[in-house]
Amino acid sequence: MPIPAKAFQRWLHGIAPDVSTSDVCRAAGIKRSTLAQQLVRGKVAGGTVVSISRAYNINPVSALAGFDAFSQLAGPQRQPTRYELISQISTPDLLRAVLLRSVADPGGQPHAGHPRTNQPEAGLSESRPSALGPPPHATSVKSWVEAIDDxxxxxxxxxxxxxxxxxxxxxxxxxxxxxxxxxxxxxxxxxxxxxxxxxxGLITEAEAGWPPGARQAALDSMTDGELTTLAGERLQTLGRALRRQEHDQEKTDKIWENLG
Known part of the structure; x- marks a missing residue:
């Protein structure tokens, strides 16, 4: 969502009044030419505000909320639903969770009606809180929309x-x-x-006010049946995407063969 250049410049002057544009870009890790092009067009990307906010230790959500285009972000942040949290767990992390539960229960008896309680298991549970990769993942956007779609x-x-x-x-x-x-x-x-x-991926879960460990807690709350079903659905989606890629590659190879 583009931000009017004049509004952006007023904001930038407010947080860095005596800093040159070059220094701002250097601190934020963005190219000066990129910012210059946005200013010339009169529209600055939200990602630019996010990068500069981080460089000056300002919460990006609060910074964005100051612009009319992002005014909906103002005020206390609503906590994500359990389904949103689960949607932001990658397929590899879901599969690892399935394997961890299998190792913890070598007898292979399902616990379809009860979530796991994350009891200590030698060498396993200690690494759980930090094991999940951060959002976004390969299907994070689509998974999120599907999680909230009625x-x-x-x-x-x-x-x-x-x-x-x-x-x-x-x-x-x-x-x-x-x-x-x-x-x-x-x-x-x-x-x-x-x-x-x-x-x-515009902002992080911490910047959005999500509680630390919320995704892991949501994962631990899933029953074996829920976890296995979701992991299976993700694998099916991945399989279809890979088959389409393989089919497209085969068509491309045939075209090159005919041209050769």
Whole structure:
């Protein structure tokens, strides 16, 4: 979601009044030419504000909320739902959890109706809190939307934003979502507006106010049946994507053979 250049410059002057543009870019790790191009166009990317905020120890959510385009982020942040937390756990992490439970229960007896309590198991539970990779993951955007979709969510987002359903679906397939669409999706689903920005990777879970260890706790709350089913669904999705890639590669190879 672009931010008007004038509003951005006022904000930047407020947090770094005596700092040159070059020094700001150096501190934020962004190219000066990139910022210059955005200013010339009159629209600054939200990611630019996020990078500069981090460089000056300002919470990016609070910084973004100061702009009209991100005003929905103002105020206390709503906590993510259990399903949102689970959606931000990568497929490899889900599979590792399945294996850990199998090792902890060598008899292989399922516990379909009861979540695991994360009891200490030699060499296993001690590493759990820090084992999960941070969002986003390979399907974080699509998984997040699926986690909050009541069946009519995409239609509501399309009506609210004017985006064509096929264009919205294309972004999800590519595991990306423009900030304005991420926020619109959150609002249409009735969840915290910052959650979608975590799924897209614009901000971190800590910056969004998610409690430390919340994703791990959500994972531990899943029954064996829930965990295995979700991991299986993720693998099926991955398998379909890989088959499409293989098919496309075969077609490309045949074209080159014919041209050769």
């Amino acid at each position: 069946g009519e969510l995409r239609h509501r987002v399309s009506v609210a934003t004017g985006i064509a359903p096929q264009n919205y679906s294309a972004q999800l397939t590519a595991n990306r979502l423009a900030p304005e669409l991420a926020i619109a999706t959150s609002l249409a689903a009735g969840v915290g507006p910052a959650s979608g920005l975590v799924a897209t």
